[in-house]
Amino acid sequence: MIWPCTLFLMIGGLAWVGQHLTEQMKELLTRGTSEAPIALEALNYLQHGEDGQSEEQKQFMQRLNASKEKRKVHLRTTYVCGVEVMDVGRLDADGVYALINGNPSLRGSLDPNGEVWLDESISDDLSPACKEQAYMSIDANGNLTLFDGPPKEEKVLRTFFQLDIGSMESSLPRDVLKQLQDGIRIQDIDEYNSVLSTFSDYARDMAEGVMKSQ
8 A cells, every 4th residue: 555655645746846847937937027028029039930040130139138128119111112111119128029029020130329120121012102203214324223203303212224225226116215214103013023124125234145145
């Protein structure tokens, strides 16, 4: 009868230790109203973030966790055309991690002033501002260029490639050339890709490459 009693006591003791350890772990993760969410959010970010988490992001998280102060937070979205910045306000580390967990594509950094920048790149859309006022035209050097507003205002957003004007004049209708010179309004990603694809056939570097190969 001694052996069954001993076995029963051992099982009961192990169960108590397991329960006690579980409660200790919970206490560690929930100790303090401000420390708990940081530990949980950081753990979730590291476990469920994209593979190959960069060293830069790890350092950002370490610096963020090292301070309990609230920081100014900015969301910066970079589109195919245009950049949009939104000020979120002042957040502590918990709030920053909540934003990152809500959108894992965000990448964080701290500027020299200690403010948080959360960056996201969108490769299949234009910014709202670009959709309202972007034009594609030719700049003074004959380059296909994306402008912020009518080309005459010369607010260059992006330069693509130099055009073979002679080849265009001999191949394209005159009204198409005039439309390009005046500026082709770009209102969405489909128009952006369409115009870029159409005139890429007249890129000088590509044309010279074809002639050399022949």
